[in-house]
Amino acid sequence: MNIKEIQIPTFLKRIFNGRNTVISMPYLWLLFLFLFPFIIVLKISFAQPILAMPPYTDLLKWGESWWPTIQASFDSYLFIFSDSLYIRAYLSSLKIALISTVLTLIIGYAIAYSVARAPTRWRGILLMIVILPFWTSFLIRVYAWIGILKTKGLLNLALISLGIIDKPLIIMNTDLAVYIGIVYSYLPFMILPLYANLEKMDMNLLEAAADLGCRPFKTFWTVTIPLSLPGILAGCFLVFIPVVGEFVIPDLLGGTRTLMIGKVLWGEFFYNRDWPVASAVAIILLALLVVPIMFYQKSQEKAIS
Amino acid sequence: MTETTTTEPWLDSNQKPYIQIENVTKKFGDFTAIDNLSLDIYKNEFFSLLGPSGCGKTTLLRMLAGFERFTEGRVLVDGEDISEIPPHLRPINMMFQSYALFPHMTVEKNIAFGLKQDKLPAKAITQRVEEMLELVELTDFAKRKPSQLSGGQSQRVALARCLAKQPKLLLLDEPLGSLDKRLREQTQFELMDIQEKLEVTFVIVTHDQEEAMTVSSRIGVMDSGKLIQVATPTQIYEAPINREVADFIGDVNIFKGVYKGQDEKGTQLLSEDSKSIIYATQKADVPVGNKIWFALRPEKLEITKKLPEVDCNILKGKIEDIGYGGSFSTYHVKLENGRQLTAIRANHERTAEHYLTWGDEVYLHWVPHSAVVLLS
Numbered sequence: 103m104n105i106k107e108i109q110i111p112t113f114l115k116r117i118f119n120g121r122n123t124v125i126s127m128p129y130l131w132l133l134f135l136f137l138f139p140f141i142i143v144l145k146i147s148f149a150q151p152i153l154a155m156p157p158y159t160d161l162l163k164w165g166e167s168w169w170p171t172i173q174a175s176f177d178s179y180l181f182i183f184s185d186s187l188y189i190r191a192y193l194s195s196l197k198i199a200l201i202s203t204v205l206t207l208i209i210g211y212a213i214a215y216s217v218a219r220a221p222t223r224w225r226g227i228l229l230m231i232v233i234l235p236f237w238t239s240f241l242i243r244v245y246a247w248i249g250i251l252k253t254k255g256l257l258n259l260a261l262i263s264l265g266i267i268d269k270p271l272i273i274m275n276t277d278l279a280v281y282i283g284i285v286y287s288y289l290p291f292m293i294l295p296l297y298a299n300l301e302k303m304d305m306n307l308l309e310a311a312a313d314l315g316c317r318p319f320k321t322f323w324t325v326t327i328p329l330s331l332p333g334i335l336a337g338c339f340l341v342f343i344p345v346v347g348e349f350v351i352p353d354l355l356g357g358t359r360t361l362m363i364g365k366v367l368w369g370e371f372f373y374n375r376d377w378p379v380a381s382a383v384a385i386i387l388l389a390l391l392v393v394p395i396m397f398y399q400k401s402q403e404k405a406i407s
Numbered sequence: 408m409t410e411t412t413t414t415e416p417w418l419d420s421n422q423k424p425y426i427q428i429e430n431v432t433k434k435f436g437d438f439t440a441i442d443n444l445s446l447d448i449y450k451n452e453f454f455s456l457l458g459p460s461g462c463g464k465t466t467l468l469r470m471l472a473g474f475e476r477f478t479e480g481r482v483l484v485d486g487e488d489i490s491e492i493p494p495h496l497r498p499i500n501m502m503f504q505s506y507a508l509f510p511h512m513t514v515e516k517n518i519a520f521g522l523k524q525d526k527l528p529a530k531a532i533t534q535r536v537e538e539m540l541e542l543v544e545l546t547d548f549a550k551r552k553p554s555q556l557s558g559g560q561s562q563r564v565a566l567a568r569c570l571a572k573q574p575k576l577l578l579l580d581e582p583l584g585s586l587d588k589r590l591r592e593q594t595q596f597e598l599m600d601i602q603e604k605l606e607v608t609f610v611i612v613t614h615d616q617e618e619a620m621t622v623s624s625r626i627g628v629m630d631s632g633k634l635i636q637v638a639t640p641t642q643i644y645e646a647p648i649n650r651e652v653a654d655f656i657g658d659v660n661i662f663k664g665v666y667k668g669q670d671e672k673g674t675q676l677l678s679e680d681s682k683s684i685i686y687a688t689q690k691a692d693v694p695v696g697n698k699i700w701f702a703l704r705p706e707k708l709e710i711t712k713k714l715p716e717v718d719c720n721i722l723k724g725k726i727e728d729i730g731y732g733g734s735f736s737t738y739h740v741k742l743e744n745g746r747q748l749t750a751i752r753a754n755h756e757r758t759a760e761h762y763l764t765w766g767d768e769v770y771l772h773w774v775p776h777s778a779v780v781l782l783s
Contacts (some may be wrong), residue, residue, distance in 0.1 A: 167483075285599070304507065306503045306505050306506065306507040307507050307509060307510075309472075309474055309494070309501075309503070310501075310503060310507035310508075311509075312473075312474075312493075312494040312495045313472055313473075313494055313495070313497075313498070313499075313500055313501050313569075314495075314520050314521030314524060314568065314569075314572065315495050315501065315521055315525060315572065316495055316520070316524050317495055317523035317524075318495075320524075324520075325509060328511045329509075329510070329511055381689070
């Protein structure tokens with residue numbers, strides 16, 4: 103009897119050991135679900151629109167010779183920078199994202215703080231109430247706000263019947279409606295990291311501050327806020343980054359004058375069928391967001407160490 | 408060193424107590440944490456609250472600091488009723504068991520924190536912080552963050568932070584609890600030096616009876632929200648008022664029995680641990696026939712191989728166990744009735760362990776004035 107062992111080369115053994123295999127999983131995930139789609143979008147952004155299916159030119163052209171020629175066009179990028187609409191849309195998106203992040207932070211901090219200070223047996227229930235809206239579709243929840251905010255909506259009817267106002271408030275289709283929608287939708291993303299931070303805060307520190315003569319309000323500013331900074335940063339980035347590219351809320355609640363880059367992107371794809379410009383808009387948006395994403399990564403690393 | 412003060416203000420009826428705790432009760436729902444407790448503490452005292460966990464000592468401390476409101480009673484500091492004053496306005500500072508140093512501030516800023524709340528000029532704050540850093544020997548660590556300090560250093564920063572405000576009363580919650588034994592012993596003496604130098608009244612909470620004995624001018628032994636005995640360390644150790652205190656402070660051998668009266672050798676006790684009557688000098692103030700107890704510290708039990716030449720208090724037994732402790736050895740001796748007693752003997756000779764050994768038949772004896780008579 104002669105059993106031959108299959109010889110696996112040592113360099114392969116070294117590469118495919120258990121540890122490397124486990125580590126490679128998230129990288130493979132990123133490779134297939136982020137990097138490949140990204141490269142496709144990047145490729146389209148350098149193409150030109152044509153009336154065909156798909157509606158853009160190929161980047162590589164196979165000619166007479168046996169190597170392809172590259173047909174890269176920067177027209178889409180030049181177009182974006184030449185038309186002020188796009189720049190205004192970027193700036194407006196950043197502004198709306200910034201303001202709504204601040205609003206979400208203020209409201210979210212108050213909620214997270216009160217949940218973290220509630221009796222232990224209440225905390226689980228309160229947190230569940232915070233997460234509960236996630237059980238319904240995001241789209242339906244935004245639609246529900248139309249019913250509340252429109253001229254003859256629930257809010258106006260309630261205020262008029264209470265005699266607080268005579269004429270209905272015009273909220274629907276304004277920036278205010280967009281802010282309401284964003285703050286409402288993204289509140290849980292702010293509350294959860296803040297709660298995680300505030301809940302584990304050492305209450306002795308607050309007592310120590312009081313003991314050393316610090317008034318409760320000042321203690322909040324000099325001890326609680328600085329110590330919850332990692333939670334504040336995490337919450338703000340989790341809200342700010344997706345809000346910049348938000349499309350559904352400004353489209354449903356905002357007016358024609360509400361300018362956000364997500365809406366512009368949608369328009370380029372589906373109304374103008376100009377995929378290269380739409381792709382270029384997406385690439386620039388990503389480039390803009392890389393900076394805050396890197397800051398977020400840094401702060402997370404710091405929080406872990 | 409068992410007593411740090413030469414004067415004993417609590418014995419002088421002309422002395423006015425500095426801290427007066429009057430009939431204080433604290434209830435958490437149905438649970439009574441502090442039960443109608445009254446206590447006077449005098450200026451510059453180093454007072455220890457000692458007791459098992461859950462006895463209410465930390466609650467009492469937190470009430471003095473203002474973190475818990477009492478259900479009934481009041482507290483006066485230097486004649487002023489502080490019961491209704493919120494913690495940030497009390498002339499009292501507390502050192503937390505966890506030290507509670509602000510992790511986002513440097514050592515320097517931690518110490519300055521309390522001074523800043525008093526709106527002192529910046530120059531005065533800097534000067535005071537420097538003084539405090541010098542006092543606790545941490546000048547070189549001023550710019551460090553708490554996470555970069557060792558346990559002992561953190562403890563000293565916490566102490567400096569409390570002392571910076573020159574409080575009328577300093578409360579310390581298990582101040583040395585998280586230090587290792589060697590550092591703890593060293594720090595005990597440092598604490599005493601600082602307390603003497605700055606003339607601040609200290610109230611310390613501890614479950615470590617050795618620590619309480621070393622540092623305190625007086626000890627209050629607590630259990631179930633009540634003070635059982637308040638006395639100097641020596642009195643607590645040598646004259647505990649009941650079995651609970653005797654048992655909590657140090658090791659003790661207790662003889663249960665019936666009071667048989669008084670004769671020229673002292674109080675007579677008939678105990679099942681001894682065939683003959685055993686004696687203690689201290690008088691028992693109860694009728695003959697009552698149940699009383701004798702408490703005897705292990706170091707007061709003499710252990711010999713030869714029959715001692717005395718006429719009373721001799722017990723015969725066999726060595727069951729020996730704990731060699733370097734400077735002393737602990738012997739567990741089993742009496743004829745099966746009862747086990749503990750005796751401690753200083754190792755005067757270098758070869759002491761050969762002198763008494765496992766299984767040896769030995770005699771235990773004590774002089775009558777070594778035993779304490781307990782009525783409960």
